[in-house]
Amino acid sequence: MGKAKIKLDKDLMDKVKKYSKIAGYSSPEEFITHCLEKEIAKLEESNSEDEIKKKLKGLGYIS
Amino acid sequence: MWIFNSAFGKIFKLIFFPFRGMNPWVGMILISFLTALLMLFVFRFSSNQEGIRRVKNKIKAHLLELRLFKDSLSLSFKAQRNIFRYNLKYISYSAKPLLVMIIPLILILIQLNLWFGYEPLVPGQETILKVELEEGRSPLDIDLALEPSAGFDIQTLPLRIEEESEIDWRLRAREKGVHDLTFIVNGQRLTKKVAVAQKPLSKISPMKVRRSFINELINPGESPLPRDLPIKTIRVKYPAKDMNLFGWNIPWLLGIPPWLIVYFVLSIILGFVFKGIFKVEI
Amino acid sequence: MNHIDRREFIKLGLAAGSILALGSSDLTIKAFGKRETPQKVLVLGLDGIDPHLLQVWMREGKLPYFQMLARQGDFIPLITSIPPQSPVAWSNFITGTNPGGHGIFDFIHRDPERYFPEFSASETTEAKKTVRIGKLVLPLSGGNVKNMRKGRAFWQILEDYDIPATVFKIPANYPPVATKQRTISGMGTPDILGSYGIFNYYTTETKELKEDIGGGRIHPVNVIANKVEARIPGPVNTYKKDRPESSIEFKVFIDPVNPVAKISIQDHEFILKEGEWSSWKRIHFRMIPTQSVSGICMFYLKQARPNFKLYVSPININPGQAALPISTPKRYAEELEKRFGPFFTKGLPADTKALDNDVLDDGEFLEQDNLVLRERLNIFDYELARFSSGLLFYYVSSTDQRQHMFWRLIDKEHPSYDPGLAKKYGNTIENIYKEMDKLLAKAMEKVDKDTVLIVMSDHGFSPFRRSFNLNTWLKESGYHTLINPWKQGREDLFLNTNWSRTKAYSFGLNSLYINQKGREAEGIVKPGAEKEALVREIAHELEDFRDPKTGERPVLRAYIAKDVYQGPYVEEAPDIIVGYNHGYRTSWAAPLGRIPKEIVEDNTEKWSGDHCMAPEVIPGILLTNRKIKVKSPALYDLTPTILQIFGIEIPKEIIGKPIF
Structure with a gap:
């Protein structure tokens, strides 16, 4: 798999470094990858899946 | 205006007096019958009865013509034109009695709304009391107090809505009867009626308005508010009255309340039933 | 009042966030048994x-x-x-x-083809035939709600x-x-959204806001000139092409000083004191001019000031105008509503x-x-x-x-x-x-x-003190494999599961499934002897596991479906039914396929008593x-x-x- 580089401004990169540690990621790359994946998943996730999840969550037994 | 309202209102009170304890349909049928009589009477004496009879005969004749000569295009066309012409004439003949009727009818409708438009509160029921101030008048500045009474509980502190120049309370009906809500505004005492658990047919005045011809004409149920106070209206919210026909609640149609639908339908039917007896040509 | 709402041209069904037309119900039946x-x-x-x-x-x-x-x-x-x-x-x-x-078998079943959770109790299908007129989609055939x-x-x-x-x-x-x-x-x-219940909460207190809470929606609002304007979301409008969410707008007027507020919604107008519940309010979600869905809800003014907090109950099906079948005969619910007013139907x-x-x-x-x-x-x-x-x-x-x-x-x-x-x-x-x-x-x-x-x-x-992450246990015991180990605990629905190297998983509150070849989409365990052996092995290990903190056994008994069930539907059963011990239950995360890092955790929720244990308990x-x-x-x-x-x-x- 090829890898691409992304430019981030320094302030943000510092924050990423700091919070990736706090949040328990093993590297800033992992943290960024996860954040992006999460955002993309939100856009990709089909409505029906999201809906079903929401509906089931109304059940007191789960969260 | 209040003198007129008060007197005119008494007529209805008198008419409905014996029927208050009965199903509201009894009062409704009675008033529809009286309205039908009034309409027949007005028709009889304000319209050209002879003219109407003649025009109706003409229309009948041309209708017959239309059927007899349906194969002849020119004849049936002519007949149609005549039907149309006499119809216009018929309308013009009936316009006069309708014009004569219209003002009393509106006054009657306004009165009937007080009798058939609303359901009284029942003990335990909650409602909103609304005081509407002059436009632009802040409800925070006004010196207004609501006095407690045995008939109802005042359940909330005043809710003042500046944007609407309005003050609201929540009331809970406690005892049967027509109670007075007493306000003290700038040192003056004001009262507004609240009806709780009345007879099936009873007069309910939801709104008390400031003295003015139009206001009072439309809201004739109570004496008007003095003009020197900054209050425009005092209103108690009542549930709308249902007209129940063998278990079926007559619905609202295009914003027209059930009682009005019933009233129109009944008075027209009764008008047609009795026109022969009173020899009125409609 | 809009009485067009009262017409019931069709019944409306709800599935996957959608409203759809149901054929006229065969549930409306004349009378019931007469024998004395x-x-x-x-x-x-x-x-x-x-x-x-x-x-x-x-x-x-x-x-x-x-x-x-x-x-x-x-x-x-x-x-x-x-x-x-x-x-x-x-x-x-x-x-x-x-x-x-x-x-x-459980509150929650699963679709093995998609590794996806499902309601076990009922299934709603949409109208199959629709006609599209401009932006409108009108159902021609009935959808259906089925008791499973x-x-x-x-x-x-x-x-x-x-x-x-x-x-x-x-x-x-x-x-x-x-x-x-x-x-x-x-x-x-369900509620009117077809869910187990979703409340709405309107507040100016932004620190209370969590992005996603199960069973509720939090709406940040502003009080402008002592007024709040907000909306109650309703069912998805399947009559419209892009299926927008329907909603009802409402206004709240708050007194500048006194802790009272007036709520104005459709034809209702009522005043609430702080800390007061409203009575039931009937509301109508309009879909197209002739169609609306009727629901009932209650309002609770938690706080007027300094922060505005208003709770609105999940919208229950209105028993007087039920959009979904809730009673037999249909008029039974109506009869009760007529006598007692609206009542909880969820x-x-x-x-x-x-x-x-x-x-x-x-x-x-x-x-x-x-x-x-x-x-x-x-x-x-x-x-x-x-x-x-x-x-x-x-x-x-x-x-x-x-x-x-x-x-x-x-x-x-x-x-x-x-x-x-x-x-x-x-x-x-x-x-x-x-x-x-x-x-x-x-x-x-x-x-x-x-x-x-x-x-x-x-x-x-029984008390529910400690929660057992069944899927984490499976992972730690080598029966479940993740794609990215560092993502553990961050994904629902097994999105991080490597199915080609996973032998077992758990959906629902007590159900454990083998990733069976030919049944699950990416099954790897062969049915027959291989599976039998695996089932017994897992059951055995589960019963042996001890909570590192207390030394107790979280699983009292792991039942093997074939041994405990009889009847024509045994094949559809989960492979193992996990019977938890006194004080233990499945975790909050496990039923929907999330895999936290710890196997056993304290249950710090208010939901603190439970019964999804072993029946003996x-x-x-x-x-x-x-x-x-x-x-x-x-x-x-x-x-x-x-x-x-x-x-x-x-x-x-x-x-x-x-x-x-």
Whole structure:
């Protein structure tokens, strides 16, 4: 798999470094990858899946 | 205006007096019958009865013509034109009695709304009391107090809505009867009626308005508010009255309340039933 | 008032967030059984009443009528279902079988093709044929809501013999199965969104906002000129091409000083004081000019100032104009609505989610559940008064809901125990038992010598102190493999699972499935000997596992479906049913396929009592006014008992045996 580089401004990169540690990621790359994946998943996730999840969550037994 | 309202209102009170304890349909049928009589009477004496009879005969004749000569295009066309012409004439003949009727009818409708438009509160029921101030008048500045009474509980502190120049309370009906809500505004005492658990047919005045011809004409149920106070209206919210026909609640149609639908339908039917007896040509 | 709403051209169904047209229902049926029976049966179904607690309070003389009944007849623990979840347990009672005979194995089933969770109780399908006119989509054929429970209900069998029955809110009967009997659905009945219940909460307090809370939507609002404008989201409008969410706008006017507010929504206008509940409000979501969906909701003004906080209950189906089938005949719900006004129709009515998420506090939750209880008791009086023949079944949910939420205040060992709150609300559970004693008093007054009285619960209760991440255990034991180990615990629905290297997984509250070749989409375990061996191995290891913190065994028994189920639906069962020990339950994350890092964690939620354990841990109760002749009766024994009382031959599908 090829890898691409992304430019981030320094302030943000510092924050990423700091919070990736706090949040328990093993590297800033992992943290960024996860954040992006999460955002993309939100856009990709089909409505029906999201809906079903929401509906089931109304059940007191789960969260 | 209040003198007129008060007197005119008494007529209805008198008419409905014996029927208050009965199903509201009894009062409704009675008033529809009286309205039908009034309409027949007005028709009889304000319209050209002879003219109407003649025009109706003409229309009948041309209708017959239309059927007899349906194969002849020119004849049936002519007949149609005549039907149309006499119809216009018929309308013009009936316009006069309708014009004569219209003002009393509106006054009657306004009165009937007080009798058939609303359901009284029942003990335990909650409602909103609304005081509407002059436009632009802040409800925070006004010196207004609501006095407690045995008939109802005042359940909330005043809710003042500046944007609407309005003050609201929540009331809970406690005892049967027509109670007075007493306000003290700038040192003056004001009262507004609240009806709780009345007879099936009873007069309910939801709104008390400031003295003015139009206001009072439309809201004739109570004496008007003095003009020197900054209050425009005092209103108690009542549930709308249902007209129940063998278990079926007559619905609202295009914003027209059930009682009005019933009233129109009944008075027209009764008008047609009795026109022969009173020899009125409609 | 807009009365076009009242027309019911079609029924509306809800699936996957959608509203759709259902064909006219075959549930509207004329009358119910007419036969006058000399024998009568009155069953009180008190969800979750625990034999141990009952006995303690009976002994202390706090429950005189339970005591009296036990003396007159019998009192014995009732064997519950495997697993002891309400839909499963009540299905056992309804059909006289176990899950192998009725096909309900858990609150949540799964689609093996998609590794995706599903409601077990009902299935909604949309209209198949639609016509599109501009931006409108009009349904031509009916959609459908289907009750997934198999097997015949005992009131259907009674109907065959013309014996009348009224069945009030029995769980696991949504939509109510076709019958002429009077029935109304209970647990399993969705809200108007088709969900288990989604409340709305409007607040200016932004720090309270969590992005996504289960069972509720938080709406940040602003108070501008003492006014709040907001909307209540409704069902998806399937009449429109892009299926937008419908909604109703409302306004709240707040007094500048006094803690009162006026809410104005559609044709309602009402004033609430701070800390006050409104009555039911009927609201209508407009879809197209001739179509709307009617619902009912309650408002609670939690705070007017300094922060504005308004709670709106999940929108319940309006029993007077039910958009979905909730009763048989349809007019039964309407009849009750006419007499009592709107009432809770959603399956589990009290909003435990709002309490769990601190939207309602203990006192507020109890106020809400008191409203539920009051409604129930009123309707009970009515049904009891007209009960003169056949069978009456009456159900109470508050017993279950309060034990779930308030166990932490009677259990000092619970991680959520709070001495201050315990002082104030520690007697909540005791109080609901006392309420049930009063209910029983009324029933006993009515019962004559020809009436068999059965008081029962579907399961008991146990503390839920420690939660077991079953999927994490599977992962740690080498049965479940992740794609990215660092993502562990961050994804729901097994999105991070490498199925080609996964042998087992768990969806639902007690269900464990083998990733079986030919059944699961990416199954790897061959059915037959390989699977059998694996099932036994996992079951064995599960039972052996010890909680590192307490040294206890979280799993008391892992049941193998083939060994414990009989009937035509055994094949559909999970492979292992996990029976947790006293104090343990599956975790919050596991039922929907999230895999946290710890195997066992403290349960710090308010939801602190539970029953999704091993059945041995939490039997239900059985009290009758006759002597019970069998030693250890089970839920499915009650079904043939009822049939026997009416002299009906017991169908061979029923596995239970009469108890008298």
